[in-house]
Amino acid sequence: PRAREILEREARAVARPLTVHTPIVAAEAQGSTITDVDGNTFIDFVGGVGVMNVGHGHPKVVQAIAEQTERFVHTDFTVVAYELYVDLAERLGGLVPISGETRGAFFNAGTEAVENAVKLARLYTGRDAVIAFEGAFHGRTLLALTMTSRTHPYKAGLGPFASEVYRAPFPSSYRGPDSKTALAALERMFSTHVPAEHVAAVVFEPQQGEGGFIPAPPAFVEGLRRICDERGIVLIADEVQTGFGRTGRMFAMEHFDVEPDLITLAKSIAGGLPLSGVIGRAAIMDHAHPGAIGGTFIGNPVALAAAGAVLDVFEEEDLVARASIIGDVLRARMLEWQGRWPRIGDVRGLGAMLAIELVEDPVTKTPAPDLAVAVIEAALQRGLLLLKAGVHGNCIRVLCPLTISDGELEEGLDAWEEALGAVAGE
CATH class of the missing domain: 3.40.640.10 (Type I PLP-dependent aspartate aminotransferase-like (Major domain))
Incomplete structure (x- = not known):
């Protein structure tokens, strides 16, 4: 794959502290999706780490950039x-x-x-x-x-x-x-x-x-x-x-x-x-x-x-109102998951800034960073980009674009749910 070739070059040319966390090399991004150089498309729940609230390539933003560059x-x-x-x-x-x-x-x-x-x-x-x-x-x-x-x-x-x-x-x-x-x-x-x-x-x-x-x-x-x-x-x-x-x-x-x-x-x-x-x-x-x-x-x-x-x-x-709607959808699914998988110790956040915290046991609350990594990797295999957080690296957070469609949001959550089932077990 072309992505592998580029990442092999990256390892030789780019400083090691800037290690890339996924095997994805972007070719194009629009709205709430990123397409890599090999033609694979991913739903983006990372948003450039909270940068893309208006989505990738929003026409108004692109136009403003182009017009100012000419001035x-x-x-x-x-x-x-x-x-x-x-x-x-x-x-x-x-x-x-x-x-x-x-x-x-x-x-x-x-x-x-x-x-x-x-x-x-x-x-x-x-x-x-x-x-x-x-x-x-x-x-x-x-x-x-x-x-x-x-x-x-x-x-x-x-x-x-x-x-x-x-x-x-x-x-x-x-x-x-x-x-x-x-x-x-x-x-x-x-x-x-x-x-x-x-x-x-x-x-x-x-x-x-x-x-x-x-x-x-x-x-x-x-x-x-x-x-x-x-x-x-x-x-x-x-x-x-x-x-x-x-x-x-x-x-x-x-x-x-x-x-x-x-x-x-x-x-x-x-x-x-x-x-x-x-x-x-x-x-x-x-x-x-x-x-x-x-x-x-x-x-x-x-x-x-x-x-x-x-x-x-x-x-x-009206993206502020949209964030509340997204947050309601996210929270409902996450709480449902918590009822099925007790290793989801907590569901928390405001609006569309939500996360689950993964633990080894709901009583001891021992952090489970390896489980978080495994879920993120399983989600990636299903076409969803996720990112961890937390002092112990045992939380998985959502920073999807606020312009995400209802269909893409549900598709992403379905992929996440499948990943949880595959890793944490039914």
Whole structure:
């Protein structure tokens, strides 16, 4: 097969850490399917790891990219400005769940957005320390990697890490702790690890992504807001994976009666092109001195044009509502599976951002990462792309395009069900 030939070349030419997780080499992708170089077509429940919420090759996004490429590709916004940047900052400022005046800044990747959000918080507060959470994933650059909570494959051998990063427990309805215990541990840190007056920011995911699709309980998010308000700490919501309709709201923070101070965005913001951003309160965003945040390629005009088209598609096709419908279908099937296969220990998530957690035994809850790998491989043989998650790699998550048809969704779930039956047994 041609894919095998290309992957043999890949092994000789591409750095080993970038090992490809499937034997698929893409030739074309449309909507919710990917066709490989050998003509095999797969239903995509991975979506480029949460990037393709509007689907592969959406005509409006493709058109916006093509038209902007003909106008100009790059100037560096801080040298020669362009209206696309202003347009997106205005539109997102009106969409994010932050009241009052907002400002926006755009970058390339989610990890850049997180790093720059922390910079902004540090400059605004005059403090150094950052609190992140167990199970978190915030990126792979130095500060974001320090904030990330997983040794293998992300952190092992890559120290020393950034200083003044502290880690608190994140609540889980399945494994614990509960919100009250997690919040008490966070407040205890101010006596045992870092004084509150040294903390610039608390950074959290409204629903953890790589950590295993663990939604933050409302009481926990409300508690974070209270703690930050009482101590003058900036609350940063990392919505890199949860943003843009994935959870059945445009932004996951809309599930809570809480406003963050800053929101980081990326992944599905630009229909597959590299773009990220920080949207936040004007007082915080404007406090930094010129040059404190930036970069040559920040807010590329082609990516910004794509992002504008993505927002248009969300409005015209009502994809936020569609995410809730997809989520209902997914949850119903997953709960049905859990009733048949007790090694599905938990079904969880918000909207269309759902996962199953696989365990060796439902009582001990011992993680079953090998079972997750086997199910993913069996699903691939049946034409379905799936991806694992979780600190132990024992969760299987769904990040399918929100444009997926009812038929493709059911076909994908049928393939997943067959894979579970083949691996876990009837």
